[in-house]
Amino acid sequence: MMAIPRKKWWFMRLNFLLLALTTLLSQMASAALTSDDQIRVSQQSVRLIVAPPMRLDVGISVKTKVLNNSGTHMEAAFRETEALLIGQRLRGEFESNDNWGVVRLFPEPSVIPQLSVQLSILESDGRELVIEAITRAVTGETILSAKYHDISVEEDYTNEKRDPFADLYATVVNDIADSLSPLSYQESYLRRLSSLRYASELVPESFPDYLAQDADLFTIRREPSRDDPMLIRLHRLQDYELLFVDTIDEQLANVSREVSGAYYLWMRASKEQLDWLDLRRERGVSAETLRNGSTFTRLQAVYAAHRSLKVHEQELFELVLELENEARATAVYVNEQVFKLAGTLEQQYQDWRAILRQINNLESTL
Amino acid sequence: MTSPAYKLWRPIAICWLILLGGCAYERHTQAVTRIATPVDMTGHWEIDFARSDNLQAQLSSMARRVQREADRRARLAEEGRGYAGSPLPNQSDLVTLARLAEIITEPLLLEVIQNDARIRVKRDKSFALVCEYDGSGLSITVDTLGIQRCGWDGDQLFFVLELEEGLDVTHRLSLSVKTEMLLMVTSVETSATRFPLVVNQYFTPYSLEALGYRCERTLTRGKVCSTRQ
Numbered sequence: 110m111m112a113i114p115r116k117k118w119w120f121m122r123l124n125f126l127l128l129a130l131t132t133l134l135s136q137m138a139s140a141a142l143t144s145d146d147q148i149r150v151s152q153q154s155v156r157l158i159v160a161p162p163m164r165l166d167v168g169i170s171v172k173t174k175v176l177n178n179s180g181t182h183m184e185a186a187f188r189e190t191e192a193l194l195i196g197q198r199l200r201g202e203f204e205s206n207d208n209w210g211v212v213r214l215f216p217e218p219s220v221i222p223q224l225s226v227q228l229s230i231l232e233s234d235g236r237e238l239v240i241e242a243i244t245r246a247v248t249g250e251t252i253l254s255a256k257y258h259d260i261s262v263e264e265d266y267t268n269e270k271r272d273p274f275a276d277l278y279a280t281v282v283n284d285i286a287d288s289l290s291p292l293s294y295q296e297s298y299l300r301r302l303s304s305l306r307y308a309s310e311l312v313p314e315s316f317p318d319y320l321a322q323d324a325d326l327f328t329i330r331r332e333p334s335r336d337d338p339m340l341i342r343l344h345r346l347q348d349y350e351l352l353f354v355d356t357i358d359e360q361l362a363n364v365s366r367e368v369s370g371a372y373y374l375w376m377r378a379s380k381e382q383l384d385w386l387d388l389r390r391e392r393g394v395s396a397e398t399l400r401n402g403s404t405f406t407r408l409q410a411v412y413a414a415h416r417s418l419k420v421h422e423q424e425l426f427e428l429v430l431e432l433e434n435e436a437r438a439t440a441v442y443v444n445e446q447v448f449k450l451a452g453t454l455e456q457q458y459q460d461w462r463a464i465l466r467q468i469n470n471l472e473s474t475l
Numbered sequence: 476m477t478s479p480a481y482k483l484w485r486p487i488a489i490c491w492l493i494l495l496g497g498c499a500y501e502r503h504t505q506a507v508t509r510i511a512t513p514v515d516m517t518g519h520w521e522i523d524f525a526r527s528d529n530l531q532a533q534l535s536s537m538a539r540r541v542q543r544e545a546d547r548r549a550r551l552a553e554e555g556r557g558y559a560g561s562p563l564p565n566q567s568d569l570v571t572l573a574r575l576a577e578i579i580t581e582p583l584l585l586e587v588i589q590n591d592a593r594i595r596v597k598r599d600k601s602f603a604l605v606c607e608y609d610g611s612g613l614s615i616t617v618d619t620l621g622i623q624r625c626g627w628d629g630d631q632l633f634f635v636l637e638l639e640e641g642l643d644v645t646h647r648l649s650l651s652v653k654t655e656m657l658l659m660v661t662s663v664e665t666s667a668t669r670f671p672l673v674v675n676q677y678f679t680p681y682s683l684e685a686l687g688y689r690c691e692r693t694l695t696r697g698k699v700c701s702t703r704q
Contacts, residue, residue: 419602
């Protein structure tokens with residue numbers, strides 16, 4: 110250990126403070142967003158720094174709008190699964206902050222959580238990720254609508270544990286937390302509104318005058334008694350719906366575990382190929398340069414690059430197809446019955462809601 | 476002078492000729508387009524070295540062909556007659572083609588998985604040849620490095636891969652039901668010289684059980700391999 114004179118120590122401390130302040134400022138600067146045609150470009154090393162002002166439940170629904178380049182069913186199936194992986198990844202980012210309520214991935218936008226995040230995947234090739242996030246409160250108010258763009262760098266793929274687009278997810282969650290600050294509603298009010306909106310969606314005749322709607326905005330006009338049997342029944346149905354969502358979620362977690370390794374390798378291979386292509390074009394390879402001593406090297410490199418990406422892509426696509434069929438059947442146990450659902454997640458969700466309506470009709474006539 | 480019988484027969488004959496012409500045209504069309512008649516190639520296949528081409532022999536054969544073509548062109552030039560054709564490959568081009576063909580035809584095992592909408596020819600040590608078809612004929616997929624065209628040409632499955640820098644690879648698979656043999660003809664050519672190197676590889680079926688184990692993937696258990704038959 111080195112001894113430091115007291116005078117020098119103070120000087121060093123001052124230097125250290127300056128250094129810390131600079132680092133903090135640069136960190137804040139890197140967490141800031143630059144706006145480019147309404148697309149927010151994520152900077153490097155963004156950390157979750159914003160805590161939400163309320164402990165709200167969050168429902169994430171996600172769909173893919175990524176162009177199916179190959180036009181094959183395999184790629185389409187993969188893109189669907191990829192969307193779910195990205196949705197799960199965003200959920201993980203929410204969950205790393207204890208100040209949020211329950212965060213779930215819903216097959217389609219729901220009014221059960223007080224905050225609904227609709228994600229659209231616009232571009233994803235391992236090198237770039239572009240998504241659109243629209244966040245709405247259960248009041249119907251759009252509190253955030255933005256596109257996010259993140260570009261991975263080589264270092265993002267050197268540590269296999271790291272998500273190459275971690276910055277983007279952190280930026281989205283920070284932005285959502287930030288956008289909640291101007292909301293003037295109480296958390297309890299949003300929860301009650303959520304409950305009434307769910308009731309009126311599932312059984313429109315249940316509480317017809319309790320909600321007021323002005324355009325797309327909802328407010329509570331009056332509230333049913335806590336002991337209202339219909340409200341109690343609808344709360345139970347809401348629990349059943351969440352049971353379904355959680356069951357699906359378990360499946361998706363398994364799919365995610367199975368696929369994430371292959372997905373990571375595909376992203377890395379895809380980025381490598383795109384970078385290599387750019388580099389080659391920058392060097393200006395033309396047909397005239399082909400007839401030289403390095404022709405074999407060039408052609409072999411083209412074939413090797415194509416083979417490498419295809420191998421990773423096919424391993425991933427095949428895995429997705431294998432899991433797709435297995436994940437497409439769900440069994441839910443409620444009311445001492447087992448309900449089996451099949452089809453796409455959206456179909457199953459709609460079928461399940463139809464079952465819930467039937468349960469409500471049966472029980473309301475008793 | 477024309478008889479009434481001739482008057483009657485003349486339109487009939489014209490109609491008959493038109494019909495014949497129609498039939499001939501139809502036959503010609505069929506011969507050119509070759510309607511897809513997919514055959515079932517499903518199964519595991521291993522290379523039959525005895526029947527397949529030896530790359531060294533193919534290279535020598537191609538060198539002889541190039542030499543013959545060079546001689547022919549030289550003769551034409553001497554006679555003062557022109558010739559049409561792409562430039563002939565030199566020795567370096569031939570070696571390049573052979574080395575590429577060696578890499579491309581490296582897989583020795585195939586697994587064909589096929590249904591009404593898709594066929595996958597999985598190859599060891601390489602990527603699978605995948606073709607999705609909807610009955611409309613040619614299927615085209617575009618990748619960052621090139622274009623793949625595939626489809627059924629009669630009972631033959633073909634893949635045409637056009638990669639960057641003018642590397643073209645064609646695979647054509649056909650099944651011999653009688654001898655239980657799968658033939659894969661691979662053609663490799665480059666834009667530097669349009670003189671393809673063609674490699675014929677014959678594959679015979681083999682049983683996966685002969686390996687002594689088989690693997691399956693489930694959502695709950697992941698990839699599980701067992702020795703059960």
